[in-house]
Amino acid sequence: MPKKTLYVAKIRNGTVIDHITAGHAMDVAKILGIAGRTNGGIVTIAMNVASKKLGKKDMVKIEGRELNPDEVDKIALLAPHASINIIRNYEVIEKKEVKLPRVLKGIIKCANPACISNSDEPVQPKFYVESEEPLSVKCHYCGYIMEKQDILKQF
Numbered sequence: 001m002p003k004k005t006l007y008v009a010k011i012r013n014g015t016v017i018d019h020i021t022a023g024h025a026m027d028v029a030k031i032l033g034i035a036g037r038t039n040g041g042i043v044t045i046a047m048n049v050a051s052k053k054l055g056k057k058d059m060v061k062i063e064g065r066e067l068n069p070d071e072v073d074k075i076a077l078l079a080p081h082a083s084i085n086i087i088r089n090y091e092v093i094e095k096k097e098v099k100l101p102r103v104l105k106g107i108i109k110c111a112n113p114a115c116i117s118n119s120d121e122p123v124q125p126k127f128y129v130e131s132e133e134p135l136s137v138k139c140h141y142c143g144y145i146m147e148k149q150d151i152l153k154q155f
């Protein structure tokens with residue numbers, strides 16, 4: 001059996017997030033709100049798995065849950081090479097690469113407290129992705145630049 005199948009095929013229904021940059025599995029778990037949560041399905045986190053593509057990679061397997069598009073975009077922020085495998089009845093029924101959009105709307109908040117998107121006005125946060133790796137995004141309203149650490153604090 002090829003190694004790939006060994007890691008991927010063990011859950012019945014749910015999602016396998018593969019090709020996460022090594023060291024980022026916990027960030028992904030945090031984004032999905034599964035870090036430190038005791039209810040819900042089984043979550044398996046594999047770190048430093050051998051990978052032809054990345055050398056080493058992390059994986060997160062979530063039993064009984066499929067991801068929504070916002071969650072997929074959040075994962076793309078921190079793991080731009082990740083792939084999402086949807087599993088039903090032990091089969092991979094869908095496999096997609098995450099793709100970081102050029103413009104992010106409503107997913108993250110501006111870290112500048114004076115930014116209009118943080119005022120009481122109903123202004124949806126909007127960011128331009130300036131660089132994927134290392135991550136750098138720029139606020140549409142105030143020009144504030146946020147990096148990965150700033151974004152991680154929000155999840």
Ligand SMILES: [Zn+2]
Pocket residue numbers: 110111112115116117139140141142143144
């Ligand atoms: Zn701003």
